[in-house]
Amino acid sequence: MQNIEQELRRFVVDNFLFGQANGHLSNSDSFLDKGIIDSTGVLELVVFLEETYRIKIQDRELVPDNLDSINNLVRFLERKRQLTA
């Protein structure tokens, strides 16, 4: 899980913050509240998750509860893996 968390963090920092996080992004920070993600950002995130973790994300799963922080993402991926396991 440690690995996944780091991968996700790197993706968010590189892709949405262009390396400018300066240690200000915690695992529980909401991407929406911090203004990190916009409507295309959600799509970019989904493409990354699907390609990196070889999962298929359903439309009904595109909600902040699953995608809006590093913690939420880790939990979401964990659930997806259990489902496919």
Next chain:
Amino acid sequence: MCGIAGILNFNEKRADPVLLARMAERIRHRGPDDFGIYTDKQMGLAHTRLSIIDLGAGQQPMHNEDKSLSITFNGEIFNYLELRRDLVRKGHKFRTRSDTEVILRLYEEKGEECVQDLNGQWAFAIWDSKRERLFLSRDRLGVRPLFYTVAEGAFVFGSEIKSIFALPNISREIDPVALDQIFTFWVSISPRTIFKNILELPPGHSLTVHRKQVAAQQYWHLDYAEGSKNVGNAAAHEEQYVGELLDLLIDATRIRLRSDVPVGAYVSGGLDSSLVTALAKKFCNSPLKTFSITFDDAEFDESSYQNEVIHFLETDHQEVRCSYEDISHVFPAVIWHTEKPILRTAPAPLYILSGLVQEHGYKVVLTGEGADEMFGGYDIFKEAKIRRFCAAHPQSTTRPLLFRRLYPYQQYLQGQSDAYLRAFFQVWPDELKSDFFSHLPRWELTSKLKLFFSEEIKSQVRSHDGYADLRSTLPPSYSVWDGFCQAQYLETAHLLPGYILSSQGDRVAMAHSVEGRFPFLDYRVVEFAAGIPPHLKMKVLNEKYLLKRCADGLVPPSTRNRPKQPYRAPDGKSFFQGSQLEYVDALLSADRIQQDGLFDSLAVKSLVQKFRQGRAIGVRDNMALIGILSTQLVVEQFVRNCGGKPFYAEHRAGTAPVCR
């Protein structure tokens, strides 16, 4: 239409005609037909002329009989015939048929109050040698530009900043506060410009210079008191509004056809330009000449709507097709003309379009600019309305469904789940109380681009509060206006002059010696529109409702009923097609970014990488790229080099864009 410039030395030194000629040369594109310089002791005036009215006479600078008054004027006074008639009645004798002389005589008659009588678009300077007083004025809405500075013991002004920079010893430095404002509001707050110590005369202002004292005064401002008073007034007589507005629009168009050269029109395919074209047609004996842009990229192309309009109105039509490459190709030239950073490429196709107009021998076009601001056309007005509606009942699950009605052209937004849509448009507790409620989402989104600022710029603007700057410019009664009117004010007072009428208007049109005329910006129309109750501008969620009523029968029904599509052009993608562009590589390279010191080189590299990989699709990434690239072009063309020959002239690959 023309270019103006001038120098007023504060000492007794005579104004130098060589310097005046150099200033005029820089803005020759604004007026290639004629050229004039006048010096009177310490005052020097310059003028480059695009002949439109009284082609034979009307040279400038123009004087009264005893040469105690001299004027250099850029623009048009559309009610000059009526003003002339009144002045003749009062005994004034005219030597020309020009509107320039009308201003001069009106100044003799009324002094600085003369501007109240003018209906038009202007920037002018009058030198009153007896009183040793220089008087400058700019039109109410900021159609025509006017910049000035005080440097080296002189007051210097010009239609464009590049003419001021033609003088030696004028500092050319980026103002971090202006950069911060542009990366928030899309514009710097007038009188501030992107360059330190270079100011613009704000719209609706005059300025006097007398013995080293420079004083600007506002002579007109937008007032939404009446519109706010009429909020929800069920008795407001809709039919009467429609009738009066249509009469005004007809007259505003009629006087904008006054010209000694033929007048054409832009057709975008939308309601506003179609209505203007339809009204202009009423006064033309032969088919009206119209011009439009089409796009290779179907996402931006409106040619099917344009075709309906030109067939319906039977115009003599020309169009130019715009590709991604065309945009990247002309972009450096566009920034040479805008003289400021921009966050969208939308001015580039308009630069190409004015080239088409010039190619066909036209100097004047009517356009539909201003209607969205005056009559409530923009999605930002609708967004604010829906967000307020939702905030009133935060528990409602049906109200947020209305967010689907916003920005229908943004496919990624439309694809979102209800939960995300609600989240994107949610109203924060403090927002409802804010007098900037309508615009906070836009400004907050744009402010995210500041993460690209270098540490140095970040530290320089850290203590700066852009909202406080803006608040200090608001009229005293703003706080009691209706929210819809406040949103209209913010669009009209800032984005309209600072971007729409300048970067997307005057500059890219005048780059090819083309003058735009805007019936919706006739001050009578603007004042009338300000008094219309907001519920008649946007009826529930039907934007520009009252204007659509006016357009009934005049434009094709499909034009009237189509959803509003704002004019947009392909942004970042334009710069990453096919082979790499030399100027993009050079200006965005880590070395160059570090040398110029405005942005963080690693962040920029990462952004460019994202574009090269085709992964940058969002609004924010696109605004960031265009903002950074245009800022780097401003630095390159004005700060690093400001020779007579612009950077783009050397970096032009191949020929100019082809008009197909």
